[in-house]
Each structure stands twice: as C-alpha cells, then as structure tokens.
Amino acid sequence: MRSVNNHCDLYDFSIWGNEDVSSGKGAKDENFPVGSLLISRKLRPHVQAYYNFARVIDDIADSEMLSSEEKVKRLNGMQAVLCDDVPAPDRADVQAARYLRNSLLETGVSFDTATDLLIAFRQDAVKNRYETFAELLEYCRYSANPVGHYLLDLHKENADIRPAADALCTSLQILNHLQDCRADLIRLDRCYIPLDMLRAENVDVQAVKDEGTISGLRNVFDYILDYIDDLNREAEQLIRLTSNRRLRMESSVILTLACSLTEHLRKEDPLATRVKLNYKDAIKAVLYACPHILR
Incomplete structure (x- = not known):
C-alpha cells in the first residue's frame, strides 16, 4: 500500500x-x-x-x-x-x-x-504536452489501465489476461482524448496528441483549436485510429479468456462500443463536433454480447 x-x-x-x-x-x-x-x-x-x-x-x-x-x-x-x-x-x-x-x-x-x-x-x-506516442502510452498505463486491473481483481480473474485488458483500457483512453482534443486545448491548454506526429505533418498544435480538421491533422488522427484498431483486436482476447460470465459480457459490450466509436471518429470531425456513440451503437453492442451468455 x-x-x-x-x-x-x-x-x-x-x-x-x-x-x-x-x-x-x-x-x-x-x-x-x-x-x-x-x-x-x-x-x-x-x-x-x-x-x-x-x-x-x-x-x-x-x-x-x-x-x-x-x-x-x-x-x-x-x-x-x-x-x-x-x-x-x-x-x-x-x-x-x-x-x-x-x-x-x-x-x-x-x-x-x-x-x-x-x-x-x-x-x-x-504536464500539458506529450512529445511522443510512447509518452502518451506511458500516461495511459496509469490513467486507464488500472481500471481494467481493478475489475479483473474484483472478479478474481487471472492476472495473465491483464495485457488484453490494458489494450482495451488504453484504446478507450485515447479515443476519449480524440473526442475531447479541441475542448482540452481550449479549456485547459492540454493536448494529448503527440507533438512529433504533428510536426511530421507540418501541423502546429494550435490547429487543434480550429473548428475543422485540416488534412495534416486528419492524417495524425487516422494514424492514431490505426493503432487503436490494433489495440481493439488485441482486446478481443479479453472476451475469450475472462472466466466470469457477467464480466465477459461487460467486456464484450465495451469493446464493441470502442470499435463503433473508432469508426465514428474515422468518418466524423472531432474538431467540428464532439463525436459520440448513438442508440444504434448500444443495440449493436448488446446483440454482440448475447452469445457470451451461454459460455
């Protein structure tokens, strides 16, 4: 302690x-x-x-x-x-x-x-800036991954499945950063978008305050979403390996919602509006979780 x-x-x-x-x-x-x-x-x-x-x-x-x-x-x-x-x-x-x-x-x-x-x-x-993606992932190690550890420990799950839970929690955290990137910068002067990625696209961090995403910044968002796709695929192991039926279903719902939000962020502009999940996403998540009832 x-x-x-x-x-x-x-x-x-x-x-x-x-x-x-x-x-x-x-x-x-x-x-x-x-x-x-x-x-x-x-x-x-x-x-x-x-x-x-x-x-x-x-x-x-x-x-x-x-x-x-x-x-x-x-x-x-x-x-x-x-x-x-x-x-x-x-x-x-x-x-x-x-x-x-x-x-x-x-x-x-x-x-x-x-x-x-x-x-x-x-x-x-x-701290209000992150130089590299590695720095951001280290932040997620403390800001997001402990939530998964908590739920696994509470349900007496095997610690071996923590990496899959970490993948899902990190995915959720970065998705939230993308949703709120403009508001975070305007309200708190805080930006989680890695600066080296912005520089590679010749984008100044102040572009995140704009009411629309320029092409270089869109490239950065898409690169991050590609990484989130990888995290979500890794998190699928959590559904397969979780012993507790209720937690397995909960994990399935959350992973499906994470995948849906990733899709929304690819198609919509997080600077123009706060990209959100909708009722159809919720129904889809519940339907995808139903097969895990019988396992």
Missing part, C-alpha cells in the same frame, strides 16, 4: 479549499457503461465506489479554479485519506476516498489500482 511521505500539511484543512470541484458528471455522461447491470448486484457498490473516486480526482486534475500546486496538494490529500485514513474535511469529494478505502479493504483489491490513477492525475496537473 502506497503512502504520501509527508502528511503533516493534511491536518491543515485549508489545503482542501472551501468547496469540492465536482464537474457534476455522472455515469450517464460516460461513453461506456459504469457499474452496469451486467456487473453482479453484490459487486456493483464496489465498482461505484471506485468510479466515484476516479471521478473526483479527475475533476481535481481538470479544475479551472485550482492552480497546479493546489491540484497536487489535493490529490496528495486524497491519497493520504485513501491509504492512511488521515483526518480530512467531512465532504462528498473527500468521502469518495474513504468509501473506496473501505471497499478495497473489504474486497482485497490492491490499493495500486487507485494510487496509480493518482500518478496520472498529478501528471495532468503539471
């Missing part, structure tokens, strides 16, 4: 500010199902506790009201509450860490599945 080295400042409640920084987002705002009915009733509260914690720390990292230093302090505070149960304000955002702590202790799931997320969000607080 990881800890923050210096907790003395956490007893000064002023580091938390006077309010939380919730975005107001919930499961209904996500591309992919969060704690859906495919997850067993017994495990759903634990998945929700994990999601709530992730939502809170993501909101801290993306806050427009906090400085980088304040974001890091709050994220360190969330880790101290999570790992060491240190005193902190009795507030909804802080309670998310306490609830997850209790959940992880009850289920035996590794605390790393949560503290790794904090590594990524502390990075978001101080």
